[in-house]
Amino acid sequence: MAAIIDPSIKVGSQIGRSVLRVEGRDKVTGRAEYTHTMRLPGMLHAKLFRSTVPHGKIKSVDTRAAEKLPGVLHVVTIDHVKRVIPNPYYGPAFHDQPILADEKVRFVGEPVAAVLARDPHVADQAVQLITAEYEELPAVYDEIDALTAQTFVHEELRPAGTFTDLKHLQGMRKTNVALDYRLRRGNFERAYAAAEYKFEHEFKTQKVVHLSFEPFATIADYRPDGVTIHTASQGPSFVRMEIARLLGWPENKVRVKVPYVGSGYGSKLYIKLEALAVALSMIARRPVKVAATMEEMFYQVTKHPCTFRIKSGVDKNGKILARKCEVFWNGGAYADIGPRVTQKAGLTASGPYDIDDVDIDSYALYTNVTPSGSLRGFGVPQLVWAYESHMDMMARALNWDPAEFRRKNILREGSPHATGQTLADAPLDKVLNTVLDRIGWNQPFDRGSGSTRRGRGFGIAIKAVTSPTTSVAIINISADGSPTLYCGTVDMGQGSDTALAQLVGEALNVPTESVRIVQRDTDVVPYDMGTLGSRSLFHMGHAIQRAAADVRSKIAALRQEVGEPEGSNLPISALFQKRYGMQAGNIIGSGVFKPDYISPSRENGQSPNITPFWLISGAGAEVEVDTETGHVRVTKLINVVDAGKAVNPKIVETQISGGAVMQLGFTLFEKIHIDGGQITNASLADYKIPGFHDLPNAMENLYVEHEETNGPFGAKGVGESSMFCVSPAIANALDDAVGVRLTELPLTPEAVFRAIRTKAGKPLESE
Amino acid sequence: MTTARTIAFNLNGAHVTAIVQPHHTLIEVLQAQFGLTGARESCGQGLCGCCTVIINDHPVSGCLYLAAFVDGGKVTTIEGLETPNELSPVQQAFIEASAFQCGYCTPGFVMMVTKLLDEHSDPDDETITHYLSGNLCRCAAYPEVLEAVKLAARKRRTVGGKSLG
Numbered sequence: 001m002a003a004i005i006d007p008s009i010k011v012g013s014q015i016g017r018s019v020l021r022v023e024g025r026d027k028v029t030g031r032a033e034y035t036h037t038m039r040l041p042g043m044l045h046a047k048l049f050r051s052t053v054p055h056g057k058i059k060s061v062d063t064r065a066a067e068k069l070p071g072v073l074h075v076v077t078i079d080h081v082k083r084v085i086p087n088p089y090y091g092p093a094f095h096d097q098p099i100l101a102d103e104k105v106r107f108v109g110e111p112v113a114a115v116l117a118r119d120p121h122v123a124d125q126a127v128q129l130i131t132a133e134y135e136e137l138p139a140v141y142d143e144i145d146a147l148t149a150q151t152f153v154h155e156e157l158r159p160a161g162t163f164t165d166l167k168h169l170q171g172m173r174k175t176n177v178a179l180d181y182r183l184r185r186g187n188f189e190r191a192y193a194a195a196e197y198k199f200e201h202e203f204k205t206q207k208v209v210h211l212s213f214e215p216f217a218t219i220a221d222y223r224p225d226g227v228t229i230h231t232a233s234q235g236p237s238f239v240r241m242e243i244a245r246l247l248g249w250p251e252n253k254v255r256v257k258v259p260y261v262g263s264g265y266g267s268k269l270y271i272k273l274e275a276l277a278v279a280l281s282m283i284a285r286r287p288v289k290v291a292a293t294m295e296e297m298f299y300q301v302t303k304h305p306c307t308f309r310i311k312s313g314v315d316k317n318g319k320i321l322a323r324k325c326e327v328f329w330n331g332g333a334y335a336d337i338g339p340r341v342t343q344k345a346g347l348t349a350s351g352p353y354d355i356d357d358v359d360i361d362s363y364a365l366y367t368n369v370t371p372s373g374s375l376r377g378f379g380v381p382q383l384v385w386a387y388e389s390h391m392d393m394m395a396r397a398l399n400w401d402p403a404e405f406r407r408k409n410i411l412r413e414g415s416p417h418a419t420g421q422t423l424a425d426a427p428l429d430k431v432l433n434t435v436l437d438r439i440g441w442n443q444p445f446d447r448g449s450g451s452t453r454r455g456r457g458f459g460i461a462i463k464a465v466t467s468p469t470t471s472v473a474i475i476n477i478s479a480d481g482s483p484t485l486y487c488g489t490v491d492m493g494q495g496s497d498t499a500l501a502q503l504v505g506e507a508l509n510v511p512t513e514s515v516r517i518v519q520r521d522t523d524v525v526p527y528d529m530g531t532l533g534s535r536s537l538f539h540m541g542h543a544i545q546r547a548a549a550d551v552r553s554k555i556a557a558l559r560q561e562v563g564e565p566e567g568s569n570l571p572i573s574a575l576f577q578k579r580y581g582m583q584a585g586n587i588i589g590s591g592v593f594k595p596d597y598i599s600p601s602r603e604n605g606q607s608p609n610i611t612p613f614w615l616i617s618g619a620g621a622e623v624e625v626d627t628e629t630g631h632v633r634v635t636k637l638i639n640v641v642d643a644g645k646a647v648n649p650k651i652v653e654t655q656i657s658g659g660a661v662m663q664l665g666f667t668l669f670e671k672i673h674i675d676g677g678q679i680t681n682a683s684l685a686d687y688k689i690p691g692f693h694d695l696p697n698a699m700e701n702l703y704v705e706h707e708e709t710n711g712p713f714g715a716k717g718v719g720e721s722s723m724f725c726v727s728p729a730i731a732n733a734l735d736d737a738v739g740v741r742l743t744e745l746p747l748t749p750e751a752v753f754r755a756i757r758t759k760a761g762k763p764l765e766s767e
Numbered sequence: 768m769t770t771a772r773t774i775a776f777n778l779n780g781a782h783v784t785a786i787v788q789p790h791h792t793l794i795e796v797l798q799a800q801f802g803l804t805g806a807r808e809s810c811g812q813g814l815c816g817c818c819t820v821i822i823n824d825h826p827v828s829g830c831l832y833l834a835a836f837v838d839g840g841k842v843t844t845i846e847g848l849e850t851p852n853e854l855s856p857v858q859q860a861f862i863e864a865s866a867f868q869c870g871y872c873t874p875g876f877v878m879m880v881t882k883l884l885d886e887h888s889d890p891d892d893e894t895i896t897h898y899l900s901g902n903l904c905r906c907a908a909y910p911e912v913l914e915a916v917k918l919a920a921r922k923r924r925t926v927g928g929k930s931l932g
Contacts, residue, residue: 024862027870028854028877030805030845037804121790213809213817213871213905262807262871263906294810493869493906650865654911658868661907684810684903691903692896699910 014505015713018650019512022498023260023491032260035232036217040287043219044073046280047123048290049113049130050299051105054141054368054677055151056134058103061113065129071122074284075130076114078102084282085246085275092238092270093166094178095158097334097371099275105134106153106333107368108677109299111276116284139368139677143307143330146176146365153333153366164599166339178331178364179339181346183605185418186357191322195313199394203386204744207305207330207672208665209298210375211689214262216300217291220277226253227281231274234264234490235530240522242271243278251522258520261492265662266374267301268492269532270337298682302672303375304341305330308349308386318400318408322357325349325387329379331364332371338364341372344466344533345379347605350418351387352428352462352616353409358418360605368677377723378533380463381663385745388459388728393741402732403436406460419464420606425716426614427706431640432460438638438700439620448737451628454635457732458620461724464611465717466533468597472526473543475504475551477587479580481572483508483551484516485544488528489536494719495651496536502647503541506713507548526590534615534717537647539593541712546591554587613708613716616642619660619725621696623733630753632668632734637696641721643703645714652718656701659722665690667727669746774838779847787834793827794818796834797844805845805874816902819875820844826882845874848881856926857881860919861912868906876902880916889920 026032049061063075074080078100081088088099101112113130117123138151146153156173159166166179192198218231227247233239236256244251261268273290280288292300306329313322327349331338346362395405410432411423435458436442448454474486485504491497497517505512518524528540555572562578564570570578576585595612622636639660646652669688673680681687701722707714727745735741740755757764775784778801785800797803797820806829809817813828820829821843848855857880860866867873876899883890883898890898895916904912 020862021865021867023870024865024867025854027867027873028858028861029849030803030874030877032870033804034807034871037798037807039799121788211905213815213869213903214807215809260870262809263869265905294812493867495868654865654868654908657910658907661909662905683812684814685812689903689905690907690909692899692909695909701910 011509011511014502014512015645015647016649017502017512018648019498019502021495022501034214034260034262035219035230036214036262036291038219038230038259040219040221043287043289044116044118044284045120045123046114046116046288046290047120047127048111049115049127051101051108051110051112053105053134053136054108055139056105056136058101058105058112059133059135061130061132063113063130066115066126069122069126069129071117071119072115072126074116075126076100076116076280076283077112080283081279085279088246088279089158090242090246090271090275091160091335092337093160093163093339094335095160096154099279107370108679109370110333114276114280116280116288140176141367141369141674141677143305143328143365143367146367147328149176152176153368163339165343165602176366178335178366179342181343181362181605183347183358183360183418185604185606188322188324188357188359191357192311192313192324195321196316197314197398199390199397200311201390201393202743203308203389205306205382205385206745207302207369207674208670209302209672210265210267211297212263212265212267215292215294215297216268216273217289218273218277219287219289220274220281221287222278222281226255227278228255228257229274229278230257230259232261232268233258234261234268234492234532235270236490236520236522237488237527238270238530239274243274246275256522258490261490264492265376266532269374269530272300294684295682298672298679299370301336301373302332302370304338304372304379304382306382308383310386310390312390312394314394314398318398318405320353320355320409323350323355324359327362327383329362329364330367330372332367332369334371335364336371336373338372341374341379344464345383347419347600347610348380348462348464349383352411352460354411354415355418360418369674374532376659376662377720378466380461381723381727384459384461384724385727388461388725389731389743392457392728392732392735403441406432419600419610420608421610423614425706425708426462426616427642427704428460428616430704430706431616431618431642434640434702434704435618435620435638438702439622439636448624451626453625453627453737454623455733455735455737456620456622457729457736458618459725459728459732460618461616463615463720463724465535465538465613465615467611468594469529469535469539470592470594471528471539471543472590472592473540473547474526474588474590475547477551477572479573479576479583479585482514482516483510484518486518486525487540488520488525489540490520490531492531494655495648496531499537499647499651500540500544503544503712504548507545508551534719534721537715537717538613538711541715542593543591545712546593547589550589550591551587554589558587613711615717615721617721617724619729621729621733623730623737625734625737625752627738627756630749630756632730632747632752634664634696634730636698638700639722640702640704641718642706643718644708644711644716645705646703647713647715652703653701655718656703656722657699659720660701660726661690661695663723663726664694667730667746669748671746772835774835776837776839777841779843785834789833789835791834792830793820793832793834793837794829797829803844803846807871809871815872816875816879817872819878819902821878821882826879845877848877855881856922857884857919860915860922864911864915864918866908866911866915868908872902872904876912880919883916884920884923888924890916
């Protein structure tokens with residue numbers, strides 16, 4: 001299809017079209033290339049020897065037998081790494097993670113040594129020949145224990161300097177707290193003391209893992225004059241900057257290429273295997289591939305386990321007067337992006353409610369387990385699980401209808417959020433009403449009988465999109481008029497290439513199908529902060545709009561230059577012909593977007609402009625509980641999100657559905673089991689994820705449209721929204737069905753059965 | 768390590784040979800010696816279905832199947848489904864129903880669905896989920912896959928389609 005940026009031709013709106021995925025053919029034919037299956041000529045494979053103790057000083061690492069195995073080219077420890085990278089510590093928030101364990105190990109599974117060989121089987125076999133001796137240190141696993149423990153995961157805190165709210169932690173010793181965020185609004189203590197009814201609950205979430213089906217993989221090809229990194233990453237710009245910093249090089253000597261990514265869900269952000277792969281390639285002077293197995297994914301990054309203590313004071317009319325939230329995030333052995341989760345999620349911990357007096361304390365804690373990072377929601381699902389369970393418990397105790405109790409307290413447009421920012425374009429009422437309508441809240445309901453009991457529940461949620469972040473886009477118009485988009489947003493499956501092509505189409509009056517998006521390659525694409533936190537459509541969308549405006553003004557200038565009158569309909573290819581005498585030339589437009597933002601005050605967390613947009617969602621669940629086994633079947637799941645203006649309705653729907661099913665696994669069965677610091681179920685055989693048979697009997701994936709006033713074409717992100725409410729909706733439905741309340745995820749048959757027996761006065765023996 | 772041997776088999780309609788070690792899985796040989804990367808290892812335990820290939824008419828997990836065992840047999844991979852000008856009806860249906868997100872597991876699903884439709888031209892939901900219970904999708908494009916299977920079945924009944932047999 002020829003692309004003609006021609007004002008006389010109306011191609012029709014590209015927004016609101018369910019354009020088929022631009023990369024569909026590559027994916028259904030198996031031609032899509034992923035880092036995990038890539039090979040470079042002369043490439044070596046690296047396999048890792050990992051720590052078997054959760055916390056200890058390394059006394060010795062014996063690599064002699066491994067070195068002697070035929071086919072082994074290098075066995076690498078931190079001593080070798082330091083010869084090529086003298087200060088081998090990396091991380092987005094803290095420079096706390098060594099490329100290989102340095103004097104100490106801090107979690108079971110931490111890489112201690114690497115073996116390089118041409119044959120990955122040889123490398124694997126050599127790893128088995130390495131031994132290490134440790135002097136074990138006391139370890140801390142639980143986030144609450146970490147607050148008061150006398151064992152410290154790190155001797156000294158080393159903030160990266162990127163984030164202003166971490167600077168005060170520089171050089172701190174004898175602490176496991178990697179960030180303490182606080183919000184103070186009004187006077188909680190006074191308002192709580194005066195409240196008629198007081199409620200206090202504690203909720204816990206378990207450690208779960210992203211488990212992208214393309215495991216982590218990076219290939220580094222180091223040359224003295226530059227390094228090329230092929231990597232499964234959600235953020236090539238950050239990888240480039242961090243590798244440049246480690247090498248003491250300018251950014252332009254580091255090239256990061258991202259082919260198709262077999263999903264990320266937040267796991268492939270910031271820096272993962274890239275620094276190790278670069279160090280190994282520097283040592284071997286050859287391309288080196290580090291590719292994880294699925295088992296090894298349990299030792300890279302997980303979601304944050306969390307303890308949330310919440311207190312609310314309610315007056316006699318059902319109005320919540322005061323709320324205190326204490327949130328403790330289990331960050332694992334290295335901070336990764338945990339301090340951002342702590343602050344960015346923390347600031348919405350009091351939920352989508354209009355409460356005058358609020359205290360929030362949110363703590364990032366180091367522990368001796370696999371590091372925690374971002375997982376589709378940046379901490380918000382952990383919070384919503386707690387505050388929407390808490391809301392339901394209060395409504396039941398006060399004999400309020402849970403829907404009316406929400407309506408009484410919900411935040412409305414124009415009201416101040418707990419941070420002080422005025423709520424706008426956050427259609428909470430509309431989302432809540434849609435959930436209630438589709439779940440038939442006011443309709444008669446069959447509550448079951450005998451050993452089969454049925455119940456209903458729901459929840460609503462708010463998230464502030466991570467801010468401030470920057471996106472840059474370039475649009476290149478070739479001499480025949482065809483447009484190409486250069487941007488750093490990574491399509492890891494969420495459909496961003498298709499949606500961003502639609503925005504280019506809309507902004508330039510060309511069909512989406514005619515827009516080409518170049519492969520992510522930092523030698524070519526401009527800066528983008530990262531594909532995370534549902535930010536891309538909004539931020540990159542704005543950058544695209546600005547780049548398109550730049551293109552249009554340059555076309556107008558060209559039109560004038562070649563002597564065409566104002567309003568001329570000459571196609572762009574003809575303008576190029578006139579200008580260059582042949583099919584030649586380019587028009588290149590660029591656009592940068594960074595939203596306005598005011599940092600929250602360190603004293604009280606207040607800011608009049610904490611986020612450029614809010615994500616709003618709700619979910620309703622119908623469950624069937626077998627009281628003889630504790631088994632919970634979700635018979636209906638209603639997922640509703642605010643989509644702003646849906647750019648591609650089909651993609652919005654698949655994002656809602658995919659997120660909700662993922663959260664269904666986190667709600668009902670997924671859990672990393674840890675015993676004395678050892679993960680005991682690090683495989684797909686022992687860690688179950690949702691399959692066809694786990695889907696709810698009926699599922700509706702809906703969005704409400706409420707144009708985001710400051711969004712590109714009214715759009716906003718939806719990649720995470722459907723994760724938020726699934727857990728509390730199911731827990732609330734479970735309470736509705738059998739009158740038991742679980743406050744810890746997952747809601748396994750055993751946990752449910754124990755609660756049913758306890759309620760009946762016949763508790764089972766403890767585990 | 769151990770002795771390599773030469774095997775001969777039919778790969779997507781062509782007679783090929785490969786030099787394999789006893790411990791080499793079929794996936795490794797397809798990727799390293801034939802450059803076929805559509806079947807991919809993910810869980811490495813035969814549970815996720817990302818590595819599904821058809822051997823002598825049976826769908827198997829290529830990450831567990833030793834390459835030496837395909838000697839004299841017939842192997843069909845995702846790369847063997849399309850003709851130069853045309854996608855298979857199942858592939859076309861997956862595009863039209865948006866039955867994928869990241870695409871890593873998609874070839875495995877397409878292979879299994881092709882096998883399913885070879886054996887059941889008009890499968891009901893129960894048959895579909897039974898056949899696909901060994902294919903997992905972490906992006907959870909399950910509702911869309913269900914839609915794609917039904918769409919593909921209709922396409923095959925009306926225009927016909929290449930079977931694996």
